[in-house]
Amino acid sequence: MTNPIFRTKDLRKIYRTGEVEVHALRGIDFSAAAGDFVVLLGPSGSGKSTFLNIVGGLDRATSGEAWFADHELTALDERGLTRYRRDHVGFVFQFYNLVPSLTAVENVALVTEIARHPMKPREALALVGLEDRADHFPAQLSGGEQQRVAIARAIAKRPDVLLCDEPTGALDSRTGIRVLEALVAVNAELGTTTLVITHNVAIREIAHSVVQFGDGRIVGREANATRKRPADISW
Amino acid sequence: MLGRKLGRDLRRLWPQALAIALVMAAGVATLILAAGAYASLSETRAAYYERNRFADIFAGVTRAPSVLAGRIAEIPGVAAVETRIVKLALLDIEGMREPASAMFVSLPDIGEQRLNVLYMRAGRMPIAGDDREVVINAAFADAHHFGLGDHFEALLNGAKRRLTIVGIGLSPEYIYSLGPWDLMPDDRRFGVVWMSEKALAAAFDLDGAFSNVTLSLMRDASEQAVIDELDVILKRYGGEGAYARKDQTSHAFLDAELKQLGAMAKVLPPIFLVVAAFLVNMTMSRLVALEREQIGLLKAIGYGSLAVGSHYLQFVAVIAAAGIVIGAVGGTWLGVGLTLLYQKFFHFPFLVFDKDPSVYLTGAAVTFGAALVGAVRAVAGVVGLSPAVAMSPPAPALSPPVRPPRGVSRPVAEDGHHGDPASRALAAAHRLDGARHGARGVDPRCLAVDAALDRADDRRHLLSADRQNASISFTETKRLAAAFEVSRLPGVMTVEPYRMLAVRLRHGHRERRVAITGKPASGDLSRVLDVDFAPVVLPESGIALSDMLARILEARLGDLIEVDILDGERRTVEVPVTAIIQGYMGLTSYMDLDALNRMAREGALISGVHLAYDTAAEDALFAALEDIPAANFIALQKVSLQKFRETLATNILIMVTVYVGLAGVIAFGVVYNAARISLSERARELASLRVLGFTRAEVSGILLGELALLTLLAQPLGWGIGYLFARAMSASFESELYRMPFLVEPATFAEASLVVLGAAAISALVVRRRIDRLDLIEVLKTRE
Numbered sequence A: 001m002t003n004p005i006f007r008t009k010d011l012r013k014i015y016r017t018g019e020v021e022v023h024a025l026r027g028i029d030f031s032a033a034a035g036d037f038v039v040l041l042g043p044s045g046s047g048k049s050t051f052l053n054i055v056g057g058l059d060r061a062t063s064g065e066a067w068f069a070d071h072e073l074t075a076l077d078e079r080g081l082t083r084y085r086r087d088h089v090g091f092v093f094q095f096y097n098l099v100p101s102l103t104a105v106e107n108v109a110l111v112t113e114i115a116r117h118p119m120k121p122r123e124a125l126a127l128v129g130l131e132d133r134a135d136h137f138p139a140q141l142s143g144g145e146q147q148r149v150a151i152a153r154a155i156a157k158r159p160d161v162l163l164c165d166e167p168t169g170a171l172d173s174r175t176g177i178r179v180l181e182a183l184v185a186v187n188a189e190l191g192t193t194t195l196v197i198t199h200n201v202a203i204r205e206i207a208h209s210v211v212q213f214g215d216g217r218i219v220g221r222e223a224n225a226t227r228k229r230p231a232d233i234s235w
Numbered sequence B: 001m002l003g004r005k006l007g008r009d010l011r012r013l014w015p016q017a018l019a020i021a022l023v024m025a026a027g028v029a030t031l032i033l034a035a036g037a038y039a040s041l042s043e044t045r046a047a048y049y050e051r052n053r054f055a056d057i058f059a060g061v062t063r064a065p066s067v068l069a070g071r072i073a074e075i076p077g078v079a080a081v082e083t084r085i086v087k088l089a090l091l092d093i094e095g096m097r098e099p100a101s102a103m104f105v106s107l108p109d110i111g112e113q114r115l116n117v118l119y120m121r122a123g124r125m126p127i128a129g130d131d132r133e134v135v136i137n138a139a140f141a142d143a144h145h146f147g148l149g150d151h152f153e154a155l156l157n158g159a160k161r162r163l164t165i166v167g168i169g170l171s172p173e174y175i176y177s178l179g180p181w182d183l184m185p186d187d188r189r190f191g192v193v194w195m196s197e198k199a200l201a202a203a204f205d206l207d208g209a210f211s212n213v214t215l216s217l218m219r220d221a222s223e224q225a226v227i228d229e230l231d232v233i234l235k236r237y238g239g240e241g242a243y244a245r246k247d248q249t250s251h252a253f254l255d256a257e258l259k260q261l262g263a264m265a266k267v268l269p270p271i272f273l274v275v276a277a278f279l280v281n282m283t284m285s286r287l288v289a290l291e292r293e294q295i296g297l298l299k300a301i302g303y304g305s306l307a308v309g310s311h312y313l314q315f316v317a318v319i320a321a322a323g324i325v326i327g328a329v330g331g332t333w334l335g336v337g338l339t340l341l342y343q344k345f346f347h348f349p350f351l352v353f354d355k356d357p358s359v360y361l362t363g364a365a366v367t368f369g370a371a372l373v374g375a376v377r378a379v380a381g382v383v384g385l386s387p388a389v390a391m392s393p394p395a396p397a398l399s400p401p402v403r404p405p406r407g408v409s410r411p412v413a414e415d416g417h418h419g420d421p422a423s424r425a426l427a428a429a430h431r432l433d434g435a436r437h438g439a440r441g442v443d444p445r446c447l448a449v450d451a452a453l454d455r456a457d458d459r460r461h462l463l464s465a466d467r468q469n470a471s472i473s474f475t476e477t478k479r480l481a482a483a484f485e486v487s488r489l490p491g492v493m494t495v496e497p498y499r500m501l502a503v504r505l506r507h508g509h510r511e512r513r514v515a516i517t518g519k520p521a522s523g524d525l526s527r528v529l530d531v532d533f534a535p536v537v538l539p540e541s542g543i544a545l546s547d548m549l550a551r552i553l554e555a556r557l558g559d560l561i562e563v564d565i566l567d568g569e570r571r572t573v574e575v576p577v578t579a580i581i582q583g584y585m586g587l588t589s590y591m592d593l594d595a596l597n598r599m600a601r602e603g604a605l606i607s608g609v610h611l612a613y614d615t616a617a618e619d620a621l622f623a624a625l626e627d628i629p630a631a632n633f634i635a636l637q638k639v640s641l642q643k644f645r646e647t648l649a650t651n652i653l654i655m656v657t658v659y660v661g662l663a664g665v666i667a668f669g670v671v672y673n674a675a676r677i678s679l680s681e682r683a684r685e686l687a688s689l690r691v692l693g694f695t696r697a698e699v700s701g702i703l704l705g706e707l708a709l710l711t712l713l714a715q716p717l718g719w720g721i722g723y724l725f726a727r728a729m730s731a732s733f734e735s736e737l738y739r740m741p742f743l744v745e746p747a748t749f750a751e752a753s754l755v756v757l758g759a760a761a762i763s764a765l766v767v768r769r770r771i772d773r774l775d776l777i778e779v780l781k782t783r784e
Helices: A048-054 A078-088 A106-111 A121-127 A143-155 A173-190 A201-206 B002-012 B012-051 B066-071 B139-143 B197-204 B223-237 B249-290 B292-300 B306-344 B357-384 B387-391 B426-465 B482-485 B547-552 B594-598 B615-625 B638-694 B696-732 B747-774 B778-783
Strands: A003-018 A020-033 A037-041 A063-068 A089-092 A161-165 A193-198 A209-214 A218-222 B057-065 B078-085 B087-092 B100-105 B120-121 B133-137 B151-155 B159-170 B190-196 B208-217 B470-479 B492-507 B510-519 B541-547 B560-566 B570-579 B589-591 B605-613 B631-636
Touching: A003 A048, A020 A048, A020 A063, A020 A193, A020 A218, A037 A048, A037 A106, A037 A173, A037 A201, A048 A161, A048 A193, A063 B547, A078 A089, A078 B292, A078 B560, A089 A143, A106 A121, A106 A143, A121 A143, A121 A173, A143 A161, A143 A173, A161 A173, A173 A193, A173 A201, A193 B547, A218 B249, B002 B012, B002 B306, B002 B615, B012 B249, B012 B306, B012 B357, B012 B638, B057 B066, B057 B223, B066 B078, B066 B208, B078 B100, B087 B208, B087 B470, B100 B151, B100 B197, B139 B159, B139 B190, B190 B197, B208 B223, B208 B426, B249 B292, B249 B306, B249 B357, B249 B638, B292 B306, B292 B387, B306 B357, B470 B482, B470 B696, B482 B492, B482 B605, B492 B547, B492 B594, B510 B547, B510 B594, B541 B547, B547 B570, B570 B589, B589 B594, B594 B605, B594 B638, B638 B696, B638 B747, B696 B747
Parallel strands: A037 A193, A037 A209, A089 A161, A161 A193, B087 B631, B100 B190, B133 B159, B510 B589, B541 B570
Antiparallel strands: A003 A020, A003 A063, A209 A218, B057 B208, B078 B208, B087 B100, B087 B151, B120 B159, B133 B190, B151 B159, B470 B605, B470 B631, B492 B510, B492 B560, B492 B605, B541 B589, B560 B570
């Protein structure tokens, strides 16, 4: 693999609650190339969300290294992490996390206002097929539409990486596929490195590669020789 | 975009935000009201004193030759001297049944007034030497609708004279014009009349003499040294003891009033601001809990902790700003109203409105401060929140479950993501605890209000000491036999003589100029009560001091007090303190009449009588009284009491309306916010119950029942806190002139609770409408 955009080395995370220690990550060695579409699979508690949080700059590792291009994430302070998230990362959450008091286009503008080279908010909405719904409030949108607004918000700043935690977890199959189509399109058109966490085994087939998590470790890794289009999968 | 979010959030939460803003407004308003009225009143007074040259030292004397003025002017430190004749006389006013009196004050015939200069509201000064023309004080003129050219009669030293009003004026000396034995100014029954010195001298046989002198001092003069020297000069002419401004009746009453305003400015605003800070804390904590994921999201997409924290601070700042604006406008309005009320009451010739920007700035600063204190915990939570929470739902925690009505097991409809529906954040329980405190916090203010109401009633006790219908004071001390003459008047049933003796009491280095009242040992009309309101039988020797006077002199039972007699045969004697008694107005002291007369060595003399009469014979008695040459003032306690109650009722009604309004604002603000927060925490469960088939009333009953229980439980606590608080406030209002015995009637507790329960009920109704409109599907569909 040439020129990995993400690299981690013996990444560990231990949560301490009083006397109890929970080992969420037990030494992760991972890398992803720029433009990769990677699916992270694994049961609940296997460490995938913790991993995503750390490489997304939302959380800190207990030990080990995590690199984004030539930034050592594990060495950054709070301000540095905020900067990193602001400049390079787009997030898509399971529960969309839209600000209910802002319209779709305003939710996107929330990001474009502070980004360096953003696209226009409506342009981002057009990428996910929501140009007609730009002025609706989240409460007026369906779950799938809300998630697509969230994706538009995540990509509007032209991030280098897009990190998605269960983006279809709260959606039915048909709506979920529309969301996945949006993600694949962004990956293809903008070349955004995309990491997607999911429980949903069916989704693996749309990725370049699949990483299997189990008990805080990577227990399997495979590349898809041929990728399916989202429309061709179902669950 | 954050600005837009702020705007929309505020619009969404406007009732809660407004409730908080109103509580803050109440704090700002009371600060501006009290501080503003205080500044206006004290500056008006200062300007009035300055422009009209209010004297610094006053002294009464039986009869001193006018040439003495020169000697007095030579006392070091004296800037100006004015000698005059000041005499109390009975009036006969057409159409007025009960007797009235006036203080007659002479005006110099040559040259201008040097001190206590009259402000002429209308008309002109009397012509020098004219024995008919007078200027009367404006309050008296207003009370009788007197105009220029009107007439009334006066009994000047026994001779009836028809006087013509040529001017209506105001004097800094009689801003608060109180007749002897009166509790409140009664402008109908007591006036101030200025006339030519020559004419007054002729009427009172004081040609070439004066009965009163006032001085102004140079800037660096020693007040006490001048008083001492003046007393020495006046001693042989029957000097009654000089006194400084602080003991001048009008000035001292104004001071007491100002002190009350000052106390109000210090006590009330902090209460509102503490409650406001508490409300901000409650509301912000809930808001932050609700927006946890939005906060996480903002941080995840690259907003810094400070940017997000300041977003929530701005939310609070907008509320505080609204509170400040509402409070500033309301406070200014109330302050101007109150100042005008004072002007009407005190008859200032002009009004210095003080809109000191520093008061507004202070108000704004402390309000922002309170808001900040209230928000600090919630905002610290925002700043400290990890962005990773945006990725995960809030951790379920423990809290008391909603208990469905009629023993039905707990609601079940919940979506899958949040685990046990009975779970609720510990923080929620904590906030509920906060609400409990809140409901408790409501009461003290309200109770204090009612204690103020009660204070009016407390004066009943003061009045129960005086049970006479009327009191007559004589122009000069008379033989005891004069009392028997009065007892022969029509309708008179009982007569009780009294004597007032001007003295200076000294205990160690502490001294005070007061009057000792001598009463018959077993006086039944005008009684002396001890600190527990039990009648005191005055001992054959010794002096009874009011508790305030005893405190000032640091005298205790059995201590020997030095008495400088400032009247008649002047000498100094020592008497033991034999009783400490309850005194509300002024500094009072009593002695047995015989003992007093023995001490003064002047035989059986009296200054006047208290009497009880048959009200059926009132008209005949009043007619007879007006013709008693010896009397110069007739106080009618019944009338006085009625007037007192009227004045007090008006004043108190205004204040209580304001206070109850403010207390209502607090109660509403606290209960409404608590209810809304509770509703937002439980909307899901309440909606679940509705889905299961419970009626709106049953579901409302759960939430509101709990609030009702909390409100009820808060009452006794509030009574306790309110009692302590009102007591502290009553003590802070205390001045030498009057004190309020602190008594809270049982009804007060009930009234205070009614106000709180009423406000709680209104907020419950408002919240009830929200519960009724719960969108069942929406609530259950979205996650918290």
